[in-house]
Amino acid sequence: MTTIYDVAKEAGVSPKTVSRVLNDDAPVNVATRAKVETAIVKLGFVRSHAARSMRSQRSGLIGIITGAISTSPGAGEPAGLPDIHIVQGAQRIFAQENLTTLISDTGGHLDRVPELVRTLLEHRVEGLLYVADHHQQVAFPAAGARNRLVLVNCYDDESTPCVLPDDESGQYHLAKGLIERGHTRIGYLTLAERQRAQPLRLAGYRRALAEAGIAFDPALVIPAALMDPAHEYDLLWDALDRLLTLSEPPTVICCANDKMAMRVYGLLRDRGLRVPEDISVAGYDDYRIIADHLHPGLSTVVLPYETMGARAAQRLLRIIRGQQEPGTTSTELVSGPPVWRGSVLSRTANILDFQSIGRNNT
Amino acid sequence: MTTIYDVAKEAGVSPKTVSRVLNDDAPVNVATRAKVETAIVKLGFVRSHAARSMRSQRSGLIGIITGAISTSPGAGEPAGLPDIHIVQGAQRIFAQENLTTLISDTGGHLDRVPELVRTLLEHRVEGLLYVADHHQQVAFPAAGARNRLVLVNCYDDESTPCVLPDDESGQYHLAKGLIERGHTRIGYLTLAERQRAQPLRLAGYRRALAEAGIAFDPALVIPAALMDPAHEYDLLWDALDRLLTLSEPPTVICCANDKMAMRVYGLLRDRGLRVPEDISVAGYDDYRIIADHLHPGLSTVVLPYETMGARAAQRLLRIIRGQQEPGTTSTELVSGPPVWRGSVLSRTANILDFQSIGRNNT
DNA sequence: GCTATTACTGACATCGATGTCATGACATCG
């Protein structure tokens, strides 16, 4: 590899002058600069990041720890949008700031995290992002990075700064939108109880009902997702059956995520029900590949992973740069709007029209 | 940051001895080693990668250039499995070898590639992987990395080593499997003509037909995917309509990818056709989120991205280490098997049964 | 016309590790 010394010799100047040309540090005579630049091109010189960052004590690196890249197929994937989108959003911000991101993948083995953190620290990352694959509590072994760490999609009990999805608000706005569209019997196939998002979303659902003066009916809310996907299908079939055989069945079914909604499409079709003419369906996540391409398109709630990643990145930058945090709270919530596609029928426009459709097809 | 000098002072030894403990280079007295290790823990010492790699001339870094992370929603996504799986496979191999991967994202801007390459070279990556988002020809500006570069999912005209999906074989085995299941009229909704995979897959389709002695009927093969997804939907509807209104319509429809198959599910349902009782459907990619969760499950062909990534990584390692390449060819094909799920009806078991089903529902 | 800046350049030390070489204390061998 050629060094600035080679370049200096070639151009007949001192190494320091080459450095000045490279960094545009201090004034350099145009003729000198030209000579140096010619030499650089001629020798194909490329700066050594190692030498540079060693001297300047700045690595220009940000570490991201995630399981996104290797959430292996088959491993208990906790249903939801792939967290790679979070990484995406963060990387966008860091790239703008000329920071290189060093992405470390857990490969699904959480016990490898301390090792990964160590590697990142060896690279002298200036900050660290920990990205979880779903909203959860974690105990991140930050070892020496505690004060330049931001958690994304997770939180801990040490008030480490974190960025979380606003599950309550998301489900609230979805339910509110459904009510505005004339639905009052809103079925809800939920996540497993112990999923962190679950009580939050349920709270949002109930808030929307309460605001509209609709009584909460526990029979309409059934858990239909398990951590273990193996038995999930039967569970879903059963939950759906319970909803549809109620004496006063729902006119719309909210699903805990888009993947579940996709299955519900199939199950409803098996029962001879059309979406949305006979029954409306909504999801959660706005998992584009599903929501966009299902037919009809799936109404759902944006799980704002990209934004969360970007926010976390901005927050980390503020911390690194020693700027005062705007608020004093460690938790930052990011909410995503509902997206309305064909899967939800509006019953407000013309009730009579709806009834005639219903009569023809039930 | 503490250095080995600090550790040396704390432990009362020379820096070199600390280095020896760290690298387990040369024999160190157990008592000395203990002192050093204690000092390391006490001071929270972490090696500097920069200094290390500068001296040893080994970075332990591999660069990966991809658009995987930021194939932004909305940008003309060329339908297919997200290339993140390729990165995944490669990273698995590199992690085994204690190499850290530096993932550079094009952010969808191909013109940023030279800049990314430069950054990677500044980090003195020992090898470079370029990952494309679909099977295509590229002109990669390798600038100085030409001899430690492997292309994945793409190839160039300079015989750079590359790893590609075996599209011919994939479609061949799918069609062969369909024929074995009693299908002879096999509809095929293809990719756009200029997609590299298209002629290859068509060749596979025709080879299977030829081997079974079935005449090729051009009316059964219709392009239904565009590079621009905006008009794709109408195109697909029209293509499907043409297939279904043939005097002798197909008993199965092969789609260019799983996403298209998902849409076809919906369109077929609109026409009152049941999958697979009335018509079978097959996809391509084995995009798990779709293929697994559609109802019924989608029969498709594995696009072996994870394996391709791993193979490319292994190949790059061989190149870096100066080991002789096994073959002399620059191109390495990786084939993926068909996966049979519920969307394809076997007509071989009992033809009469099938006919009765058909009569009831047509 | 003399001082105060500014433009431009280079010598040298330094960042934090490791490679090379030297050295002393023992152990082993013939």
Add this chain to the structure above:
DNA sequence: CGATGTCATGACATCGATGTCAGTAATAGC
């Protein structure tokens, strides 16, 4: 018992850049 080898350790140079400081020449200010 002397020659040789191994263990254990440290002094010193070095990797490739940049920060500090110094110095010269040209320009500006009064």
